[in-house]
Amino acid sequence: MYNGGKIIIGLIIFAFIMTLPIWYNLASDQDPSLKDYVIATKGVKGKDRCVLPKEEMLATHMDVLDQWRDLVVRDGERIHTTPDGRRFNRSLSYINTEVETILNTSYSITAEGDTNSTIQVKRVKAKHLKDNITAYSCIECHSNKEQFCDRCHTYMSVDPYCWDCHIIPEPQLMEVAVK
Amino acid sequence: MIEKAFYGDKKYWSWLFFLGAVILIAFLFYMRQFNRGLTVTGLGRDVSWGFYIAQFTFLVGVAASAVMVVLPYYLHNYKMFGKITILGEFLAIPSVLMCMLFIFVDMGQPFRILNVFLHPSPNSPMFWDTVALGGYLCLNILIGFVTLGAERKLTAPPKWIKPFIIISIPWAISIHTVTAFLYSGLVARPFWMTAVLAPRFLASAFSAGPALLILLCLLLRKISSFDVGKEPIQKLAVIAIYAMCLNVFLILMEIFTTFYGGMEDHMSHFKYLFVGLDGNTFFVPWMWTSSILAIVTLILLIPPAGRKNEKILALGCITLFISIWIDKGMGMIVAGFVPNPFHVVARYVPTLNELAIALGVYAIGALIVTLLYKIVLSVRASIP
Amino acid sequence: MxxxxxxxxxxxxxxxxxxxxxxxxxxxxxxxxxETSKSGKKLAMAIDLRKCSKEEGCTDCIDACHKVHNVPNFVLPDGKPNRKDEIKWIWKEHFGHAFNDNQHEFLSEKIQHIEAVVLCNHCENPPCVSVCPTKATWKRDEDGIVMMDWHRCIGCRYCIAACPYGSRSFNWRDPREVLEEQNTDFPTRMKGVVEKCTFCNERLSRGLQPACVEACKANAIVFGDIHDPKSDIRKLLSNNFTILRKPGLGTNPAIYYIV
The missing domain is CATH 1.20.5 (Single alpha-helices involved in coiled-coils or other helix-helix interfaces)
Known part of the structure; x- marks a missing residue:
């Protein structure tokens, strides 16, 4: 091997540059522990368990979401039922009472003379399932994106584009809807 | 073999650095487009494909035209093209790469490009175009390097390469045919919906491509010691001008059908190009320039005495190339969109940002042509 | 080695x-x-332009649609609408523009002045679907809706070139630049994807009518299963003369117009 020394030095520099993100993350003191991780920001009665156990969700939520989006968009299958019968809305959207009120000014959702927007929203949720059982979307439980999504994603340096289209939840706007 | 591209004189390196600088500046413009969206181009709701897609269409033609040297050399054993064939193949490689880049810069979500393969859609001509272009690129890289490698060792090319060469001939025709199918199957766009589109594309490609190759050969003779010889250039000139005659003939066919038939839906696009529609006359001077240059080309190159004079030949090749570039690289795509489905005329003029990115893609093409031709020249020079 | x-x-x-x-x-x-078997349902829409044109300048259906679907409204610095970057799912077109093959010089004044509501035609043979290289737009077997998957669209705009009705819009820029209030129950889009009307499939799944149908005070828009002989839309079609946009192209639109 001629020019051996140069090649080896070059390789070392190359390896260092390629692994730079690892060194960078090791050097910056981010806390990867998920002990005080906020799972459900809202106190939703009886809905304190997700579709899968926490550990499984941590590892596979991206696959779940990937499957779900095809199921919803391409097959129109919006409701997820867990083996123990709990139902969820496969959705990253949420009903926001304020905006719903705005929408009601241009057209009416209900004809029964309900002027209270909260009631109207509940009607929509009920209608959604056609059998009066409310199914919550992902972020109607996990309403705090910063705590729930970003903490881990920032640490892992992943930047999913969910929120380029889906609207970032604002917990205070969801209060009424999820009560 | 590839290492030959790393040895060159000062002129060679300054040319490479110049191209590199253009590419870098264009990349900054592309970053702007990437961050702000395609709104930085002149494209819009009505004219949704423009300069990028037109360049793509034009360059598919240049890529396909390599067949005009490959076919005589390998199929008819026309030995005179021995020196020029590799140049044709090595012109096809950067042309296909530029096609791909023009598609890439035109995409709204370029990072999702693999979706084309993850969710293959045989109904879509665009799917087949991707397959055809990818395959053609591989074929030319393979054939080019294998034959050049054999030449370096002063041996005949290996036997197994022959089937690939034979396949590459219909494949070249197919890339431009499928590219025409992108347009000619759309009921929404009467301007493109004509069976003569694919033949027209091929005819214009087989004249503009060889014309470019002639110019490159003349340039190589000037700046290096490499000379393909007079005769192959003359043969190429005949091919270019015959194809050009066919191209003009097919355009006249199209104009007859459109205007004798008199369907407004078809005529309005031609009117937009040649006289302007609703006061929108941006393309009028361009299209007349293209037409006049086409006539000039025919006058210069049809008489054998004209094209035998290499100065006149060079001039004729330049007029031919510009004429077809305007027709295909500007008018053809935009006119399909104007007037729009509501019969409303929309304005489209490429923006500076758009032109800068396009220039960058051409610079990448020029860079690759330079490197590949450098390899060819060095290999040839080393042969005793 | x-x-x-x-x-x-x-x-x-x-x-x-x-x-x-x-x-x-x-x-x-x-x-x-x-090809999978078809259930036989086909959703369609009938727009009664006589009722629609009664209230001049009414944009209720457009406003409702664009609001529930977070469709941005780009304006130029001088306040004029930005035609280049414009996105629209449902809008009004001059009769002569929307029905340019029915247009002639001596058309009655009344018809000439009609502003026809136009939207995606949800064609039986949609050219946009056949050209899409990633199946980001497709036709639903169960009800004939021409759908869009904004996760998958690569933004090549081939569908825009293929649509004979100008029904498709491209996100030339980030719609959130101008979207102030958003319907949180529906996503926005990102820059670089194509969008269009999807017959409010998200509302249909809740048992609601499309937003434009609900919003119309004049009840000019009737929506339903055209394969069901007892449906309102079928009754309307059998009792009125209806026209289609560019019927000669063989796309077979699902939006019928009563003039």
């Missing part, structure tokens, strides 16, 4: 070719897949 550089490059090249085999096998599976 010694691997020459040239051999290395050859092996790398061949391995890359091997990768192509995976999508190719998927493609073959796709071709082998036969």
């Amino acid at each position: 010694s691997i020459k550089r040239r051999d290395f490059i050859k092996i790398t090249g061949l391995s890359t070719l091997g990768l192509v085999a995976i999508p190719a096998s998927e493609l073959l599976a796709e071709i082998a897949k036969t």
Whole structure:
């Protein structure tokens, strides 16, 4: 091997540059522990368990979401039922009472003379399932994106584009809807 | 073999650095487009494909035209093209790469490009175009390097390469045919919906491509010691001008059908190009320039005495190339969109940002042509 | 063992070719897949332009649609609408523009002045669907809705070139630049994807009518299953003269107009 020394030095520099993100993350003191991780920001009665156990969700939520989006968009299958019968809305959207009120000014959702927007929203949720059982979307439980999504994603340096289209939840706007 | 591209004189390196600088500046413009969206181009709701897609269409033609040297050399054993064939193949490689880049810069979500393969859609001509272009690129890289490698060792090319060469001939025709199918199957766009589109594309490609190759050969003779010889250039000139005659003939066919038939839906696009529609006359001077240059080309190159004079030949090749570039690289795509489905005329003029990115893609093409031709020249020079 | 550089490059090249085999096998599976059976339902819409044109300048259906679907409204610095970057799912067009093959000089004044509501035609044979290279737009077997998958769209705009009705819009820029209040129950789009009307499939799944139908005070828009002989829309079609946009193209639109 001629020019051996140069090649080896070059390789070392190359390896260092390629692994730079690892060194960078090791050097910056981010806390990867998920002990005080906020799972459900809202106190939703009886809905304190997700579709899968926490550990499984941590590892596979991206696959779940990937499957779900095809199921919803391409097959129109919006409701997820867990083996123990709990139902969820496969959705990253949420009903926001304020905006719903705005929408009601241009057209009416209900004809029964309900002027209270909260009631109207509940009607929509009920209608959604056609059998009066409310199914919550992902972020109607996990309403705090910063705590729930970003903490881990920032640490892992992943930047999913969910929120380029889906609207970032604002917990205070969801209060009424999820009560 | 590839290492030959790393040895060159000062002129060679300054040319490479110049191209590199253009590419870098264009990349900054592309970053702007990437961050702000395609709104930085002149494209819009009505004219949704423009300069990028037109360049793509034009360059598919240049890529396909390599067949005009490959076919005589390998199929008819026309030995005179021995020196020029590799140049044709090595012109096809950067042309296909530029096609791909023009598609890439035109995409709204370029990072999702693999979706084309993850969710293959045989109904879509665009799917087949991707397959055809990818395959053609591989074929030319393979054939080019294998034959050049054999030449370096002063041996005949290996036997197994022959089937690939034979396949590459219909494949070249197919890339431009499928590219025409992108347009000619759309009921929404009467301007493109004509069976003569694919033949027209091929005819214009087989004249503009060889014309470019002639110019490159003349340039190589000037700046290096490499000379393909007079005769192959003359043969190429005949091919270019015959194809050009066919191209003009097919355009006249199209104009007859459109205007004798008199369907407004078809005529309005031609009117937009040649006289302007609703006061929108941006393309009028361009299209007349293209037409006049086409006539000039025919006058210069049809008489054998004209094209035998290499100065006149060079001039004729330049007029031919510009004429077809305007027709295909500007008018053809935009006119399909104007007037729009509501019969409303929309304005489209490429923006500076758009032109800068396009220039960058051409610079990448020029860079690759330079490197590949450098390899060819060095290999040839080393042969005793 | 010694691997020459040239051999290395050859092996790398061949391995890359091997990768192509995976999508190719998927493609073959796709071709082998036969067409699934159809349930026979076909959603369609009838727009009564007589009722619609009564209230001049009414934009209730457009406002409702664009609000529930977070459709941005771009304006130029001088306050005029930005036609270049414009996105619209449902809008009004001059009769002569929308029905340019029914247009002639001596059309009654009344008809000439009609502003027809236009939207995606949810064609029986949608050209946009056949050209899409990623199946980001497709026709639903169960009800004939021409759908969009904004996760998958690569923004090549082939569908825009293929649509004879100008029904498709591209996100030339980030719609959130101008969207102030958003309907949180529906996503926005990102820059670089194509969008259009999807017959409010998200509302249909809740048992609601499309937003434009609900919003119309004049009840000018009737929506339903055109394959069901007892549906309101069928009754309307059998009792009125209806026209289609560009029927000669063979796309077979699902939006019928009563003039």
